[in-house]
Amino acid sequence: MGPTEPELRFLPTERRLHSPTLQGSQHMGRIQPVTCEHCGKQVPDAVFCTNCGAHQGLADHSIAAQERPHHFAAHPGEHVAQPSIFTTLFPHLGHRKLQEFRWALLLGFALVVVLTATGLITAAVVVSVFLVPTLYVVYLYEAQVYRTEPALVLGATLGGGIVLGLAVTIISERVIGGSLGSTGEPILSYGVILPVIQLIVMPIPALLLRVLPQFGQTIDGLVFGVTAGIGFALAEGVVSYWNILTYPPLQPVSADWIYPITSLALLIPLLHGSTAGAVAATLWRPSRTGSGRWISLFGVPIVLVAVVAFYAGGQILDNHGVGQLIVLFYQTALALLVVLYIRQLVHHSLIEEGLDQAYRPIVCPHCHHHVMAAGFCPSCGVALDASPRRETGLLPAQAAAQTAQEGQ
Amino acid sequence: MAVTCSHCGTVNPDGNTICKSCGMPLGPVPADTAATAADAPPPDLPGVALPVLDEPLAVPSGTGSTPAAQPNQTNYLPPGYAPGSSPYLPAPASGAAPLHRTGGLSVIAIVGVISLVFGGAGAVAAALRTGSSAPPSGVSAPANVPSNTGSGSSTTQTSTNGGITTTPFANVFVPPGFSINDQGSDYIVLTPDNNDNGAVGLQSEPLTSTKTNAELDQDLLAGDQQNGDPSAKICTTKAPTHAQLIGSGGTITADVISICENVTPTGGPAYAAVDGFIDAVAKTSTGSLEAIWVEIFAPANDYQSFSNSIPSTLFTQTIFSNAAPTT
Ligand SMILES: [Zn+2]
Ligand SMILES: [Zn+2]
Ligand SMILES: [Zn+2]
Ligand SMILES: [Zn+2]
DSSP states (O other): OGGGOOOOOBOOGGGOTTOTTSOGGGGTTTOOOEEOTTTOOEEOOSSBOTTTOOBTTBSSOOHHHHTOTTSBTTBTTSOTTOOOHHHHHSTTOOHHHHHHHHHHHHHHHHHHHHHHHTTOHHHHHHHHHHHHHHHHHHHHHHHTTTTTOHHHHHIIIIIHHHHHHHHHHHHHHHHHHTOTTOOOOHHHIIIIIHHHHHHHHTTHHHHHGGGSGGGOSHHHHHHHHHHHHHHHHHHHHHHHTHHHHHSOOSSOOHHHHHHHHHIIIIIHHHHHHHHHHHHHHHHHSTTOOTHHHHHHHHHHHHHHHHHHIIIIIHHHHHHTTOOHHHHHHHHHHHHHHHHHHHHHHHHHHHHHHTTTOOOEEEEOTTTOOEEEESSBOTTTOOBGGGSOSSSTTBOOOHHHHHHHHHHO | OOEEOTTTOOEEOTTOSBOTTTOOBOSOOOOOOOSOOOSOOOTTSTTTOOOOOSSOOOOOOSOSSOOOOOTTOSBOOOTTOOTTOOSBOOOOOTTSOOSOSSOTTHHHHHHHHHHHHHHHHHHHHHHHHHHSOSOOTTOOOOTTSOSOTTSTTOOOOOSOOOEEEEOSSEEEEEOTTEEEEEEOSSEEEEEETTOSSOEEEEEEEEOSSOOOHHHHHHHHHHHHHHTTOTTOEESSSSOOEEEEEEETTEEEEEEEEEEEEEEOOTTSOOEEEEEEEEEEEEEOTTSOEEEEEEEEEEEGGGHHHHHHTSOTHHHHHOEETTOBOOO
């Protein structure tokens, strides 16, 4: 992948459905089903193999065609290595829905900034704490990742994350803050031990859902892990800022608040969500084979290094008088590192897990084409496992299905 | 008969066309009408977007067996999917289920409304708290400092109204009648305009190891002893009392201690003095620790009246930047 990706070399015109010279019904009668060069199955002739997701337009058997690093499985318009937070942590959203979520977060954060600037610190803290969790719950509803079990999934992930967040934050502040005569370094306690404990605890509620057969895919693990991490961040924010919520500052200076509140509203939910999601997704299907196996083996070490560098490194920079803006950039870069890891893991998982699925007519949630598809949209190549989990877009065919069942 | 999902193995009741667990189709589905594809193709895949075909194609008729995965079969086309056809189906009729559960601008509306509700609640709560002027329980002006300067002992009334001065470590409220005598990156010294015997200092200092407030007290005592008076000691045998300092991350419980010592100024006679501290260990936004304190210094015989003359506004309106409670 990356810079070694070959130039796109297309097969002869009749192999290309997306040729600008072949429009509409001109296709009829001229195209043939093709044998996919990568999975060997006969599939409808289209830009992407609907069975294995390979990019069919490429003339060679390169990794660029099969692993298609230039078409992220959950969002084919992006490269896998593009550090895009939304398409990684909200993988079920099509490009258009995604824009709505982006705007919602942007406007919510703008409100936080306005509240901070006008000195309404308590209000800014409250909105900050609830902004990302609210957005993510709306996402879970839109994508229906929980299938038919909204209460169970939300309770286990968001609820579990909140309970664990309250417990860990309250206990740790008692233990570390009140450790009489302790000789430990604060960098060790706040920068290493506490983040590692958080990392171990956060994904637990999500991992409990792995026993249910309908949540067998890596992308389920990711989304549940992210939800648990965001719940944890919510609880941590409430505990840490309890003083502000109960005793508002008398004469706040807005400039003092903008960095802590940015961190509270965006950075910590991003860090906790992505790290818990990465750990949950990595552990979701431990028996994976091939390149996915190597990727999942690296998950826990990468995330561990990232969180320790985030907290301990941030503390060291702070102690050496490095500006808060720089520390914020540094910590954001580390969170993006985790996001990039998640994209590699999720991309390979979607490609592997999308193989050999059943055909059905579907309105692709990503490109909105009405297509006959198996695991991947033949038009845009999105993995259909990364599409909303519900009947929308599928053709309702009660009568025909009943006929078929009676005939069995 | 019940139908077992070929994708995830869940047993579904009769009549289900979609697996109740994973959403995969359970039986063959004909290409009649359904969802709307009114939206245009995305702009992010140039050259890939296709026109929707305007003629019906040969697609599953609904009479065959299940089109579930058949990995061992080379011909993987769905039943009824004739060679020569494209995967593109005719545009579905309108009036079917919408493609999204949350329509149009509703995501923005939901998040906006919830934010405004939470923000409004937060603002009202803050206003109510601030409105009830009594300090919250546990928050009190430090010992030695009156809650109000209106009492007769005050000697500091001047024409200045006081105000906030910004330093790298705190936004310090300089009370009326005080002015800044000395200032560095991590400390500031205020002296009363009409009294040269006492001074008030505010300071912050990064801590390299975990400390409790009690250990910080010991450090401050040791510091006074090293500064020329080995006999410096805590003035009373009473346990330190407590007060609150305000950090940008919340109110911080501080110890209040008084250190009795002898000061020998260069070229002058030694005299007994009191060095009072309201000190606390605070946590910064990045989790590191720092010591913050307000120091009240005066000759022993003048200490009580001097500390009484410091307006409580110094304590209620000074905010230590980037400092939050450790517990
Ligand atoms: Zn293929
Ligand atoms: Zn491609
Ligand atoms: Zn598509
Ligand atoms: Zn199923």
